[in-house]
Amino acid sequence: MRDICYYCKKKSSATGKLKQKELEKLGNNCNQVSFQKNDKIMTQDMMSKSILFIKEGLVKLHARGPEKEQILDIIKGPSYIGIPTSVGAKTNQYSATAISETTVCFIIFDVFKEFVIENGEFAYEIISELSKNQLRSYRKCTNQVQKHSAGKIAEAILYFSENIFNKEKFILPLSRNEFGDLTCCTRETVSRILSDLSNNKIIKVNKNNITILDKKKLEVISRMG
DNA sequence: GCATTAACCACAG
């Protein structure tokens, strides 16, 4: 049991900086759990007591807004989730739900904290990941406010293709409604824009199967908003 | 004014 982290092939870049002793300690202080699609991994407003590491799988981060549910981000393992809310707040500021079969490591907060304090390289890798996420989040926020619907949806399709699946063809792991919650559109607008893009031969849509046919045009739509 | 955009509503499959 104590060696599970030592031999883990899905280590984060931060965990890669841990010494063997620390990895053993991590192994003794984390708990690996499997989740099925739609299982709740972390719930908004609940007390956070662990750092969560997605070893494998897809997860959506979401929060209740004043009006409706908002999908904040789609995360692919291996990646930490919830460091900001575990470190910066008493309770979870958002929920996390599996959108594919997912393996999560729950790491005891104090052990994580100890690594940050005692291992500078580990800490730097964590800061690096948090920084990248914050920059991406700023960019997403600006785009959501300023782009028109087609641009936001094109951007999201490109995000799935380039950052999640690394393919031109993929299965959208969200319903139309959820896709709307992610892109700040209504489900009707999502439907219409997907058909438009399909009619214009920019993407192919069959239920949740999406194929990018003309990436250049999709990028233009994303950029121009 | 007129056109465009997107939300809201309704209804069908």
Next chain:
DNA sequence: CTGTGGTTAATGC
């Protein structure tokens, strides 16, 4: 749950 059509309000030219 999804696609489509009509209506409406806001915004831009």
